Amino acid sequence: MNLTKTKEFAKILRLHALNMTSKAGSSHIGSMFSIADIVAVLFNDVLKIKPKNPNYKLRDRFILSKGHSGGIIYAALAEKGFFSKKKLEDYCKNGSNLSGHISHYKVSGVEFSTGSLGHGLSVSCGIALANLRRNVRVFNLMSDGELDEGSNWEAFMFASHHKLSNLINIIDYNKLQSIETVKKTLNLEPLESKLVSFGWKVFNVDGHNHKQIYSKIRKKKIRSKRKPICIIAHTIKGKGVKFMENNNLWHYRAAKNEELKKAIKHICR
Template sequence: MNSMELAWKIRKHGIEMTHISHGSHIGSVLSVADIIAVLYSDILNVFPNNPENTGRDRFILSKGHAGAAVYAALAEKGFFSVEELKTHYANGSKLSGHVSHKNVPGVEVSTGSLGHGIGIGCGMALAAKYDKKDYKVYVVMGDGECEEGSVWEAALFANHYKLNNLVVIIDSNNLQGMGKCSEVLSLRPLYEKWLTFGWNVQNVDGNDHDELKAALKHLSGNKPNCIVADTIKGKGISFMENELLWHYRDPQGEFYERALKELERQK
């Protein structure tokens, strides 16, 4: 399955999962779908039949509220049954609203408290160096998440220890729970900030698979790497795009039907 097909499936599953469960964050799931699809189709060295393989790349979705996107990708890659996606966010389900590693093969850590994923990623990357392992650590964050001070402590740490095996991808859609990132607490320009912290930085269209693949295949071998991926929140569903409402609202009734019809036209 190529990355375009996987991205479509992530969006389809995401709409259906949040519809069934009345779960939130479909806008975030849609914006990050292309990033997740490219990683799982073309970049990550992972083993669905042996998820704990010590040589695997480590992937952390630090913006854990978009966990449905990762669950969908893992299911489509064969880590667990696609049918299990229907249990998303239900009482007793392993597939919690914010991504959880408990009994979910392929998920490294539970996330959702924003600003923690990059710190965990630094620890994993440093451990790989100490253990002389070749795996890489990939962390997907949100631009709103970058308002957390712990992010910048970790950025300093990664530069100091030359964690060239760490790759941070920022799903930069300029929307967070309470409004536009540029209005809540502006960090623009993100590119220059990460550059100043000593990272190798690339800026791409985060909904363009070719740009994402090119960036992920041209990483610095001397510094930690950051890719600022400019995305559209709600990407792929016209009435959800750039609409803050869909950070928390779940697709029901006519909105659910319209979303499915739009996706079918894109197939």
């Protein structure tokens, strides 16, 4: 891993996401910044993918379950060469394939469309089961509020029952939902021990520390324990732009004019 490159990549992703949502007047910039560092590590240092041969059989699979943050995944895919960066300018425009909630329809590199929360982990379980004997890893990235969907808890049981050691689920634990805190909406704690009791190997990381994220995600030796892996990534919604951090106004609001200029400055300094 080259930490300098990953840091630069995270910055580029944040700038794309900011410009895309601002231009489109669309939502979820805070949710995208929350996962920017995780996405940077995944796409820069971890995922075995081939932009020129996107459907090759033994690729790692990545599914964004919190589909409302799709903009930053499009940015990562464009930066990696799955499609032209120019295409990002059409994000959320009428007729564009780059919809606000992530879509795989005619978008190279996206495995599965999401947006209705609570589906990514179940699909990831199916893909992981089908590919357990091949060297194919499946990464699912979900939000914390999404854990209020019961389907996830079925999937947690399913994954450990089938010993899906090729499945890595990452929870973006920013402790906020769209309006309220997770704690007030439906408290998840004690989250780690719940997941352990469901038969998962669980790690906690600082979701903005590239080295920490990398060290847990790439670990291979855990696979011998024949357990699925869950990374609880402690994050900050809006991370990278001080006035957006932990402020749920930016779940829906798009930065305009002076706000946009100020936000760019925050990211670039």
